[in-house]
Amino acid sequence: xxxxxxxxxxxxxxxxxxxxxxxxxxxxxxxxxxxxxxxxxxxxxxxxxxxxxxxxxxxxxxxxxxxxxxxxxxxxxxxxxxxxxxxxxxxxxxxxxxxxxxxxxxxxxxxxxxxxxxxxxxxxxxxxxxxxxxxxxxxxxxxxxxxxxxxxxxxxxxxxxxxxxxxxxxxxxxxxxxxxxxxxxxxxxxxxxxxxxxx
Numbered sequence: 001x002x003x004x005x006x007x008x009x010x011x012x013x014x015x016x017x018x019x020x021x022x023x024x025x026x027x028x029x030x031x032x033x034x035x036x037x038x039x040x041x042x043x044x045x046x047x048x049x050x051x052x053x054x055x056x057x058x059x060x061x062x063x064x065x066x067x068x069x070x071x072x073x074x075x076x077x078x079x080x081x082x083x084x085x086x087x088x089x090x091x092x093x094x095x096x097x098x099x100x101x102x103x104x105x106x107x108x109x110x111x112x113x114x115x116x117x118x119x120x121x122x123x124x125x126x127x128x129x130x131x132x133x134x135x136x137x138x139x140x141x142x143x144x145x146x147x148x149x150x151x152x153x154x155x156x157x158x159x160x161x162x163x164x165x166x167x168x169x170x171x172x173x174x175x176x177x178x179x180x181x182x183x184x185x186x187x188x189x190x191x192x193x194x195x196x197x198x199x
Contacts, residue, residue: 008143011105011167015076016041017151018103022074025155026064026192030057030077033172034105038076040175045191048184049177055084058102062092065100065159068192072099074154079106079120079164086129092160093133101154101161102130107169130162137161 015037019027027047029035034057035049048064050057061075082104092100108121120126130138137157141150141164150163178184 009141009147009165009167011107012037012040012172014103014105014147014151014165014167017147018074018076018154019044022155025072025074026068028057028061028064028073028075028077029177030054030075030081032078032081034077034081035177036174037105037172039177040172043177045187047177048188051179051181054081057081058085058088058092061100061102062088062095062097065097066095069097069099072101072155073097075100075102077102077104079104079108079126080110082126083120083124086126089130089133089135089162093130093135096134096136096160098136098159100159101157102163103154104162104164105167106164107167109169127162127164135160135162139163140166142166 011033019038019041024046027038027044029038029047029049031050031052031054038047038049048060057075057077061073065073104126106120106126108117110116127138127140136159137153139150139153141147150165154161154163
């Protein structure tokens, strides 16, 4: 049931498109490849890359969206991370934060542990789950033709929004964000809230 032979999107091209001219959008990057993809495109203090907490990226984004309702929050994560935290879609669908978008980079593999086939390779439909949970905006893209509209839906469309981007099952060179979690948290918080928030 794998859709990989039809997939033409490259993961870093998708991430670059999502982050292009992002302005003050807040970005949470899921652990592993998603965080490396964001780091390969930029090192922005309004990025919060995860070094752990598999399955937690979407709920961190949900918390930020709730705490910062005037800011767009974008979560960029992989299909494995999304499946581990799949229940988060029900919570988000029920609460309906209109400033939250989730980009799922779906290569149908667990890239950090040896490229084993993931659940989406067996037919699990993350976009369908988001629709069933009540998301206002759900898109899927598997080629360059769908990339632009998919990015636009996540950047400017109504939320909560979720986009599944089918990407090639290939490893990209690792570009690591800073490894110090306390530093990343403090940098993000100070940039978002100002130095007074650090006292």
